Amino acid sequence: MSSNGPPGPYDKVPAAQVPKGTQTTSTPSADTAGMDRRGVLRVGATAAMALGSVALGLGLRERGSRKQAADLPTIKDHRADKPAGATDMAIARGPDPAANVRKAIEALGGMGRFVRRGERVVIKPNIGWNRTPEQAANTNPDVVAEVVRLVVAAGAGKVWLTDASVNTPEQCFGRSGIEKAAKAAGATVVRPDASAFREVNVSGKLLRTGDVLFPFVEADRVINVPIVKQHGLSLASMSLKNWYGVLGGQRVKLHQNIHLSIIDLAAMVKPTLTILDATRILLANGPTGGSLADVKQMDTIAAGNDEVALDAFGATLLGLNPNDVGFIVEGMKAGLGTLQWQSLKTVELGG
Amino acid sequence: MAVRTPLFVLLALIPPAFIGWMVRDGHRAMVATAVPAGKPRPSGAEADKILLALFQGDLGGATVKEKVTLYDEKGLFDSIDGAAPIFIERHFRRQAATELATADGSDVDCAVYDMAEPANAQSIFDAEKSATAKPVTDFPDAIAGPMSFVFRASRYYVKLTAFDKKAEAALPGLAKALKGKMK
Numbered sequence: 001m002s003s004n005g006p007p008g009p010y011d012k013v014p015a016a017q018v019p020k021g022t023q024t025t026s027t028p029s030a031d032t033a034g035m036d037r038r039g040v041l042r043v044g045a046t047a048a049m050a051l052g053s054v055a056l057g058l059g060l061r062e063r064g065s066r067k068q069a070a071d072l073p074t075i076k077d078h079r080a081d082k083p084a085g086a087t088d089m090a091i092a093r094g095p096d097p098a099a100n101v102r103k104a105i106e107a108l109g110g111m112g113r114f115v116r117r118g119e120r121v122v123i124k125p126n127i128g129w130n131r132t133p134e135q136a137a138n139t140n141p142d143v144v145a146e147v148v149r150l151v152v153a154a155g156a157g158k159v160w161l162t163d164a165s166v167n168t169p170e171q172c173f174g175r176s177g178i179e180k181a182a183k184a185a186g187a188t189v190v191r192p193d194a195s196a197f198r199e200v201n202v203s204g205k206l207l208r209t210g211d212v213l214f215p216f217v218e219a220d221r222v223i224n225v226p227i228v229k230q231h232g233l234s235l236a237s238m239s240l241k242n243w244y245g246v247l248g249g250q251r252v253k254l255h256q257n258i259h260l261s262i263i264d265l266a267a268m269v270k271p272t273l274t275i276l277d278a279t280r281i282l283l284a285n286g287p288t289g290g291s292l293a294d295v296k297q298m299d300t301i302a303a304g305n306d307e308v309a310l311d312a313f314g315a316t317l318l319g320l321n322p323n324d325v326g327f328i329v330e331g332m333k334a335g336l337g338t339l340q341w342q343s344l345k346t347v348e349l350g351g
Numbered sequence: 352m353a354v355r356t357p358l359f360v361l362l363a364l365i366p367p368a369f370i371g372w373m374v375r376d377g378h379r380a381m382v383a384t385a386v387p388a389g390k391p392r393p394s395g396a397e398a399d400k401i402l403l404a405l406f407q408g409d410l411g412g413a414t415v416k417e418k419v420t421l422y423d424e425k426g427l428f429d430s431i432d433g434a435a436p437i438f439i440e441r442h443f444r445r446q447a448a449t450e451l452a453t454a455d456g457s458d459v460d461c462a463v464y465d466m467a468e469p470a471n472a473q474s475i476f477d478a479e480k481s482a483t484a485k486p487v488t489d490f491p492d493a494i495a496g497p498m499s500f501v502f503r504a505s506r507y508y509v510k511l512t513a514f515d516k517k518a519e520a521a522l523p524g525l526a527k528a529l530k531g532k533m534k
Contacts, residue, residue: 047363049360053364134498135498233435234433244432252428255432284481287433288432290510291512293484293496
């Protein structure tokens with residue numbers, strides 16, 4: 001386990017502080033001491049005008065930005081209706097990742113509950129890193145392939161698979177084993193080339209607009225397939241954090257207030273189904289990882305449509321209290337789900 | 352008088368405009384929480400040149416597969432995403448990242464972090480040390496985990512990641528060659 005500590009509660013990047021000893025004591029100079037009342041009034045009026053003009057400029061810019069955002073397409077709500085009495089969350093354990101996916105989806109009522117014949121579906125694993133499956137920085141390719149197979153078998157008209165990688169896409173899509181496995185299972189793989197993005201209205205608290213991979217704009221259904229791993233800034237990366245990968249660029253901006261930006265994106269996408277991959281989890285030095293010393297074999301898959309609940313469960317696998325993970329708490333506050341995953345109708349299989 | 356008033360207006364506009372820009376774009380200044388920067392060091396361009404020179408010449412039989420990319424503070428998020436802040440807090444200066452090919456054709460992911468001072472490099476080495484990784488005999492400030500070799504030398508912090516057993520076997524030689532170039 002790493003000894004690197006998180007920057008602090010909710011991990012906001014700390015604000016600037018004025019170093020001690022830099023304050024200056026002002027002594028009236030000959031000029032200011034000699035300034036008459038008209039001079040003081042002129043200074044005051046000029047400063048007020050300056051502040052007013054800045055405020056006006058910012059206000060106009062804000063209004064313009066909102067108007068521009070409103071003209072853009074939005075991503076629709078992809079959630080499926082829940083049949084009466086249906087299971088909310090399924091946790092499957094066992095040595096075969098594909099079998100765990102099948103068991104979990106079956107316990108939820110089968111893929112047909114989420115995908116109907118002819119629908120266009122986008123599957124979103126984590127393919128952010130130039131890492132092998134054993135290094136547990138990306139979603140397990142066997143898990144991804146099984147999800148593709150189930151979606152194809154459910155009669156989907158189109159199955160896209162995509163992610164906006166952090167490292168070079170060619171390396172990530174290849175080294176992760178996901179591109180090969182997904183293509184073999186019947187998916188159309190969309191690499192995050194510049195032409196693959198469309199500008200949309202995010203309508204978030206921090207993000208107004210963003211360039212999103214086009215399948216998320218065009219798809220009827222969205223399936224999130226994240227991996228469970230430690231993350232240096234947000235403590236964990238699981239379902240909600242995986243939506244960073246729909247967006248092109250903006251990574252510096254997103255990380256300024258990571259928990260709220262995660263929730264902005266999660267509130268925008270609203271997936272049909274989430275399949276949390278804890279086949280291998282990365283316990284330290286995330287999100288990049290690299291050393292197998294940081295990886296733990298868990299042989300677990302959790303599935304459902306409450307991302308907050310799934311992340312609360314995933315946090316426990318990392319040894320975290322979900323209440324300490326800012327984006328999980330914020331996600332619950334935003335109405336995206338419940339932190340009390342045990343309160344849901346949950347089925348546990350195997351193990 | 353005619354000159355003083357517009358000049359005063361101009362000067363008065365600068366601070367609020369700057370504040371407005373900071374607020375609008377959400378900039379946050381980073382605070383150093385680890386070891387502060389100390390004595391004068393090579394200028395940015397000179398330090399970049401020294402950093403890039405690490406990849407020239409003998410690399411223990413490995414060769415550079417692709418162009419070495421340099422990342423500054425802002426760009427570091429594009430390279431390592433949410434892992435960036437713990438480096439920036441410790442006076443990170445540049446990351447040089449590339450993929451190397453070992454003599455037998457296996458790939459190694461190589462990231463060299465140029466920190467302000469050796470103490471900063473030591474700080475990030477200690478922070479990222481995996482409890483289960485093992486110290487390396489005759490190589491101070493180095494740990495090796497399966498598929499990984501990480502060390503600190505001078506003001507540099509180096510992470511070498513292998514993708515298969517052949518590359519893993521080449522990591523100590525590659526690390527030794529890189530360390531030999533770090534003054």
